[in-house]
Amino acid sequence: MNTNEFGNKDYNKGTIVCSRCTYDENPLGATHCQKCRQPLVINAKPSKDWIFRPNLGWLNLILLSLLSGASAYFLWQQTQSLLTADSSNVPFNTVSSDIQLYNSMKDVPNVPSGTFNYGGSVIFAALSANGINEAINQAHPNFHLRYTEPRYNNPGNATGINMLLDSELSFAQSSQPLEDKHYRKANERGFSIQQVPIAIDGFLLFTHPDVTIPGLSIEQIRDIYKGKITNWQQVGGANLPITAFAFNPKFGAALNVLLGPELGDLSPKVEFMRDYTDGVRKVASIPGAIGIGSTGAILGQSSIRPLALARGQTNNYVKPFTDDGKQINFPALRDGTYPLTRRLFVVIRRDGTPEQAAGVAYANLLLSKEGQQIVEKSGFVPLR
Numbered sequence: 001m002n003t004n005e006f007g008n009k010d011y012n013k014g015t016i017v018c019s020r021c022t023y024d025e026n027p028l029g030a031t032h033c034q035k036c037r038q039p040l041v042i043n044a045k046p047s048k049d050w051i052f053r054p055n056l057g058w059l060n061l062i063l064l065s066l067l068s069g070a071s072a073y074f075l076w077q078q079t080q081s082l083l084t085a086d087s088s089n090v091p092f093n094t095v096s097s098d099i100q101l102y103n104s105m106k107d108v109p110n111v112p113s114g115t116f117n118y119g120g121s122v123i124f125a126a127l128s129a130n131g132i133n134e135a136i137n138q139a140h141p142n143f144h145l146r147y148t149e150p151r152y153n154n155p156g157n158a159t160g161i162n163m164l165l166d167s168e169l170s171f172a173q174s175s176q177p178l179e180d181k182h183y184r185k186a187n188e189r190g191f192s193i194q195q196v197p198i199a200i201d202g203f204l205l206f207t208h209p210d211v212t213i214p215g216l217s218i219e220q221i222r223d224i225y226k227g228k229i230t231n232w233q234q235v236g237g238a239n240l241p242i243t244a245f246a247f248n249p250k251f252g253a254a255l256n257v258l259l260g261p262e263l264g265d266l267s268p269k270v271e272f273m274r275d276y277t278d279g280v281r282k283v284a285s286i287p288g289a290i291g292i293g294s295t296g297a298i299l300g301q302s303s304i305r306p307l308a309l310a311r312g313q314t315n316n317y318v319k320p321f322t323d324d325g326k327q328i329n330f331p332a333l334r335d336g337t338y339p340l341t342r343r344l345f346v347v348i349r350r351d352g353t354p355e356q357a358a359g360v361a362y363a364n365l366l367l368s369k370e371g372q373q374i375v376e377k378s379g380f381v382p383l384r
Helices: 056-066 069-083 122-129 132-139 157-165 180-188 218-225 254-265 276-285 330-335 354-367 369-377
Strands: 114-120 143-147 171-174 192-207 215-217 243-246 289-294 308-310 341-350
Touching: 114 157, 114 354, 122 132, 122 276, 122 289, 132 143, 132 354, 132 369, 143 354, 157 171, 157 180, 157 341, 171 354, 180 192, 192 254, 192 276, 192 330, 192 354, 192 369, 215 218, 218 243, 218 254, 218 289, 218 308, 243 276, 254 289, 276 289, 341 354, 354 369
Parallel strands: 114 143, 114 171, 215 308, 243 289
Antiparallel strands: 171 341, 192 289, 192 341
16 A cells, blocks of 8 residues: 555545646545635546546546446446545645745635634733734634633643644644654544744743842753752842742643753642743742743733843853843844744644635734734744
């Protein structure tokens, strides 16, 4: 059995060429073009292995010429069944040609009509707070987005991706890259998934305002979350015990990125926060507290103190915000001078359905110049 680029069994041996945009990789059974989303007129794509690719024209000609009666009718029915088979069980190859850079949100084509569920990383709440959904709705009034809370777990990257794989979301928002297990699970369920980067974000360490040290090194931060540093006096501060907060690594990415293979050394005294509102409130109310999160999500919060960070064990501190605290230190995050950064992704379900169209449209809307302006306003580094 042949396999495709994702290791799936290659059931999709025939393709349909769109007569409007000439896209030639539409799988058998598709009713609309995966690129331009217009209704398809079946026209099988010729190739060097054409004898194994069913084409309605020549098959019908041969069948009508060579066969008659019940046998001809039976074979004709089999051909029709193959050409009109339900494509929902056919693995879908990821195609990125539909991810493009547009000037305005109105320029983004093929935005589907309907209500579509999304969710995942809580960091993306900064985009909602700065009007991304309103801007999208103004440009495409029939494209309705509905944030969907998880039923059993806290919101976060892992929860959102799993909800997407379980068909609870049309697309997911993530602040960490997809893992091999996610691709495998999608393939087992007959489709594929794709991550599209839309911004750069910085990790932010923030403390109670009473903590007055100039900054922390990455190694010091790791030792705090591993329980090796338990008092601010150990890093040049006041004699004040440290209370560390973070997102549960089952749902969020921060501790996974910070500790990596040493995640098993996480101190049992680290307390978990549900979202940024919860984290800021807890850190602001406990002297000596520290939290880890996102520059975009914490921008403009006056009840906590953001810390400058330094690589390794040095004291070459780089501030996450400008001196007035009103803007992200964009140059440092963009060129990597700031030591902890990551990319933000829209995760698309590739299955040839309106859910896929919604994910593609959302990614294109965020990557438009208008969308990237809102990305920057929300405290993230735009990609264009």
